[in-house]
Amino acid sequence: MKSKPTIKIIATGGTIAGAGSSSTTTTGYKPGAVSIEELLEVTPNLSDFSNIEVEQLFNIDSVDMTTERLLALSKYVNETLLDEEVDGVVITHGTDTLEETAYFLHLVIKSHKPVVIVGSVRPATAISADGPLNLYNGVKVACERQAHGKGVLVVLNDRVGSARYMAKMATTTVDSFRALEQGYIGAIVGGEVHFYYKDITKLHTMDSIFDVNTIVQLPEVPIIYSHLGDGRFLYDAAVQVGSKGIIVATAGGYTISKQAEQGIQDALKKGVVIIRSSRLSTGIVSRTSMDNQQHYIAGESLNPQKARILLMLALTVTNDKDEIQQFFRTY
Known part of the structure; x- marks a missing residue:
């Protein structure tokens, strides 16, 4: 010994x-x-x-x-x-x-x-x-x-x-x-x-269900930071480069500008998974009726950079939004 x-x-x-x-x-x-x-x-x-x-x-x-x-x-x-x-x-x-x-x-x-x-x-x-x-x-x-x-x-x-x-x-x-x-x-x-x-x-x-031995490449997932008067062009750019998901670091946790919302909706139509996170240091971004209506996934207590890590891994095993939402509750 x-x-x-x-x-x-x-x-x-x-x-x-x-x-x-x-x-x-x-x-x-x-x-x-x-x-x-x-x-x-x-x-x-x-x-x-x-x-x-x-x-x-x-x-x-x-x-x-x-x-x-x-x-x-x-x-x-x-x-x-x-x-x-x-x-x-x-x-x-x-x-x-x-x-x-x-x-x-x-x-x-x-x-x-x-x-x-x-x-x-x-x-x-x-x-x-x-x-x-x-x-x-x-x-x-x-x-x-x-x-x-x-x-x-x-x-x-x-x-x-x-x-x-x-x-x-x-x-x-x-x-x-x-x-x-x-x-x-x-x-x-x-x-x-x-x-x-x-x-x-x-x-x-x-x-954890995630197995790196089965992963050859992680999907592209950018973080887009909300701010006063933000527009849609970053969302359009993310779609153009083939992003599979986008983390939205919202100003508070729930609000998204109308211009950004338009870009997000077009991204959703093209199959991009949208995670609603927050740019703030603490707090939980909980799921609301807005998420059901807009087809967002709530980032729960993960900050944007960690939400990106989890979404990249989640997208290697599923595209089902309900399953991904459950990952954010359990991991």
Whole structure:
């Protein structure tokens, strides 16, 4: 029996691997400039409680995490977790799209083993770099038996959150990731991991029907952001490029301008699936009689970027709007 769990660290780049021109540079740096081996050199004592294996899968800015790379990452994680010698996975990732990758993995990973995604808001070269501690804490969480079966976990700033709930809320502060209404599910204090809850209520990982092994390509799904006086031309453009779905980030949650509505109705006639989400930080976009009349799907508590992730996956298994609506209630 192994004395210490084996954790595979999969590096993808981002700010946690970023480099600036000086130790006081916290903006305007180059993401993905530092290797995982270099990052591990400034992350002490991991060998005290874990056996570490590493893989530099990508070294990119997180906005360059294309759907093709997302599929490649998820397939690699699933393959890694099939190895009986691997007890958990930690993924380093840029924070700007971290919540999207985390939620995608939350829906397609087929294992009860811990999968933890970490990042940082400040580059590796900064005097106040938060990456090493986040990586250390991420490995700590991945080693915990209590982390099994909770889906993909996000660990930053001494907090543990579910990929379903966590979102980036600020641009440059180290406490930028929060789950404002649902809350964190745990914390790391003095090097010890404390979980507050046993289960995640929404379906994930082993209970998800989505299988990346059957997906060759994810459908095109843009997000269109509502604003004062918005028109229809973005909806027309989305239809022209072959989008299978559109996420509408409405101004409040329920209102859509008359001009945008015209574009949406024409998109619906051409078979495009429309999700009504909200550009606001919190709240639930619930289904109303308007959705029945206009043939929309309500995004429930998912923000636009996570609604896009779920719709892309949903469209790989069905075009039935009632079934897709049920996905938004259960995932």
